[in-house]
Amino acid sequence: MTGLSDQALNRAYLSRQCLLERRSASAPEAIEHLTGMQSQAALAPYTGLWTRLVDFQPDELSQLMYDRAVVRLSLMRSTIHLVTADDALGIYPLLREVHQRNLASNQTLAPLRASIDVDALTAAGHRLLAASPLSGSALGEALAKEFPDYDPAVLSRAVRDLVAGVQVPPRGIWSKGGQPITTTLESWLDRPLTPYSIDTLVHRYLAAYGPATPLDMQQWSGLTHLTEVFTRLNLRTYTHEDSGQTLYDLGSIPLPDPETPAPTRFLPAYDNLYLSHTTRTRILPTHHRPHIFTNNGIIKPTVLHNGYPCATWTHTKGTLTISPFEKLPRSAVATIEAEAHNLLDFLAPSSPHQVSWAKDQRG
Structure with missing residues (x-):
């Protein structure tokens, strides 16, 4: 297998992240290519797209959110991401186990988990959010009427891990903003969840973050047991020169020259560039x-x-x-x-x- 240095991985990564040169692509095309953008800081994706695209303007992304072509919801690593509508419907079902695992490990929710009917709480949360977008506190108050023995804030927090909830505009809108108000993904898009295959998600990850290991994708997504998927797929392999790890990649994507000049770029807070690999020395x-x-x-x-x-x-x-x-x-x-x-x-x-x-x- 060909050996790759951190320098070679750096230039490959920058290229796939549209950071070696700005791309002449639309905002939805870039968001789809990146398989979402970390949006914990609500306006961060605007700078993230500006630094990656030719002539990006904030109004383009704001209008996409108003048009419901892109949405903000908890996805990879149970954190808020900006993704296309299709990716939200396709990726969320694959990550449901990640969210439920987060619910199981959160010590604040331990008393609730031990005694509440989780299926009933899920159904109630879904029904309330589908009926009308609600703030976290309003959701908690509504849930407490049905589950009076529990803290409203804890009930609301638990539903975040049980229901696919979209933060609706003006949250995330350039020069406006607002508190998080949430409704269900299905009601916002008026479409059902349509899960991708895990194979599709592996290919999407490698297109934007490869070459990489199964553990790297686990770091990015929160999913586990990915080694068997990587080894089953017909992927190109490399060896990391320092660690000896096997790195997997799509055979259709050439690697840039490791000495390719890298331009100066400004990245926003929480950029995916730093969050998508177990070992980050490539960047x-x-x-x-x-x-x-x-x-x-x-x-x-x-x-x-x-x-x-x-x-x-x-x-x-x-x-x-x-x-x-x-x-x-x-x-x-x-x-x-x-x-x-x-x-x-x-x-x-x-x-x-x-x-x-x-x-x-x-x-």
Whole structure:
């Protein structure tokens, strides 16, 4: 088997994530290719699409949400993702066991699990959310009328893992936003769940995140027992030069030259780039992880330079502040500042622009 270095995997990964060059694709095409975008930070996918696509405009994604062509719901790893309507209906049934496993392991829900009729709670939650979109607190109050012996907040939290619930607009709408209001996926789309095969999901994962191992896909999805699926499929295999692990891939996708130049890119908070492999050295040097992943579970917005994160960034009222991990050469500073101004044109087109550095680490 051909050996692949982290550098080769880095360029392959950036290419599949539309980060070696911006793609001339529509927002739904990109979201489908990526098999969803992490949307824990409700507006993060807008920046994630801007950094990946040619001429992306926020109104395109907002209209897709209003048109119900894309939706926001809990999917991979039981976290909120932005996906196409078809993918939501196809992927959710495959991940139902992941959500139920999360319900079983959540210590806050332990007293409820021990005594409640879970099927009855599921049916009640589905019925209430299908009848009308509800906030978490309103759902809890309605459920407490049927299950008066339980804490409304705990009932509402449990239903998140039992029912496919879509967060409806204006949540996730550019320049608007709002609190999470949820209805059922089936009622929002007026279509039934239509599960994909696990084979299809493996192929979709590898198209956006490969070459990868079964454990990598488990990290991305939360699914288990994937090795037998990978080995059953007719996949190309490589060997990771450092670990010796077997990496699987689609035979139809060529790998880019490992020395392909990687442009500067700004990524939003919680970008899938950092969440989709067990070992992240292809994209995240171990010594830089503490700069990005906080102890309370936040994954900061980052700057990629030469294919790897070199800084985090924040934006407030037209000012984009860059916090580098270490001293950067002048050439890198100039390139990063130029792309920062491009991002400000997108984030705050009518505001005065300013790029600042949180600490002087410029060469």
